[in-house]
Amino acid sequence: MxxxxxxxxxxxxxxxxxxxxxxxxxxxxxxxxxxxxxxxxxxxxxxxxxxxxxGTYFEPSEITLSEYLDYWLENHAKPNTAHRTYENYQYMINLHLKPVLGPIKISKLQPSHLQEYYAQKLSNGKIDEGGLSAQSVKHHHRLIFKALKDAVKWQLIVRNVAEAVTPPKTRKVEMQTWDNEQVKVFLNVSKDSPYYPIYLTAINTGMRRGEVLGLRWQDIDFDNNIVYVRQSLQEVKNVGLTFKEPKSGKTRSISVTPSLIKELKKIYKQQLENKLLIGQGYKDLDLVFAQRNGKPIQPTEMARNYRKIVDLSGLPYIRFHDLRHTHATLLLKQGVHPKVVSERLGHSTIGITMDTYTHVLPNMQKEAALLLEQLIK
Structure with missing residues (x-):
């Protein structure tokens, strides 16, 4: 030694x-x-x-925050996070953190440096002009906090100065959803769209866009009307479309209606015909929702069609992701237990579901009070 x-x-x-x-x-x-x-x-x-x-050794007292963040990106973020998450970290570090805080030695970094950085980004943080949103700056804070926490764990610094800094408060945006009548209008208008089965599945299951587009035939139990969420499609810069584990990292099961199963069987039949027609040119990835040649559906193409359908329907615009919120809201309003809704959505705890859909709870409270009154009259 x-x-x-x-x-x-x-x-x-x-x-x-x-x-x-x-x-x-x-x-x-x-x-x-x-x-x-x-x-x-x-x-x-x-x-x-x-x-x-x-060749990766460095003196903690001499290394700058810029050098440390490069080290952290390569040795921690790259092997331990999803590719898209890594890209987001890289973007925030190279375009925002390093130009302002990079030259400071990691051992000399103070809470005041971070507080001033947050204030600067809120007032004039955009690359073109204008300030970043409080939510964006909060993302910067979370990244710095995590990176410095690892630096403490690796004994490069004594304390995490981000613990002494208060990130900007974010304003909770009111959730936009459709009611059951609006959902019927949307589905009726989208009937002739090639993406209609995708919209139907999203509304019926509450699955995220990537989860729907990553659904495979092996993930469907036709006998018991169950869909299993085991992978998600994502678009990665300089890589293209790839598959990853669901956001929770765990498989979840969702019971679906016979009518949705019937619609999926139609797609299966059509895919068999496509395979026969195209032959060896068919790229069989076992995807439920695929292009005619079997390749994954481009999320951007589907997004354009979704926008077009919403405009044609005359409904107030909500994001595709809000179909997931619509699914949860409709179930809760029908008295479905939040625990069941939480499991369908893949939330790690029922608390996340309750916090996310607090707007539904007042109506549920009123209905509960009326039901109780009927029982004790």
Whole structure:
């Protein structure tokens, strides 16, 4: 081992060789004190020597926030997050964080630096002109908080200064949904659209757009009218369309109506005909909703058609994602237990469902009161 471990009273100290200084030619050593056990000291020195061998070692006191964020992106975010999440982190770091906070040494970063950064981004944070939204700045705060939390865990800094900073408050946007009559109008107008089965599935299941477009035939239990959510389609910059696990990372099951199953069987029959006609040119990915040649449906193409259908229907515009909210709202208004709705949506806890759909609860409270009055009259 290119280092040593010594006991000093009740703690352990380490010293290891950093190699020669390129300027002076003298051998450089690093010392660190205060390890509670010999095992902790051995683990630390082995990690540092391994980093030196790989060329990824750096002095915590000297590294800038810019250098650390590059290191964090490559060694933590890239292998541990979805590709799109990594791209978002990369965008925020390179276009926003590094130009303003990058030159500051990570050991010298103070809460005031972050508070001033948030204020600056709110007033003049856009690349062209104008300020970023409070929600966008809050995303920056979450990224910084996570990156610095890892820096503390890796013993690069003593504390996470982001803990002492208050991110900007965000205004809760009122949810936009359709009622049951509006849903009927939309589905009726979209009947002739090639994407009608997708809209029908989204409204009937509450699945996210990527989950619907990633649905496979192997994920459908036709005998029991159950759809399993096991993968999601996503569009990644410089990569194209790829598949990933659902947002929750877990498979979930959704019971569906016989009428939806009937519609899906029609698609299956049509796909068999397409396979026979196209032959070897058919790209069989087992997708329920696919182009005529079997390839995944382009989300942007479907989005344009969705907008067109909403305009034709004369309904107030809601996003495609709001079909998911519409699904949940209609069920809750019909008295379906929030736990069931939570499971259909794939929320990790029922609390998320209750917080998201608080706008429905007052009506449910009124109906509950009226039902109770009828029971005790």
């Amino acid at each position: 290119r280092g040593s471990i010594k006991k000093d009273g009740n703690s352990w100290n380490v010293v290891f060789d950093l190699g020669k200084d390129p300027v002076t030619g003298k051998r450089k050593q690093k010392r660190k004190r205060g390890f509670k056990t010999k095992k902790e000291a051995e683990k630390y020195i082995n990690e540092q020597l391994n980093a030196i061998d790989k």
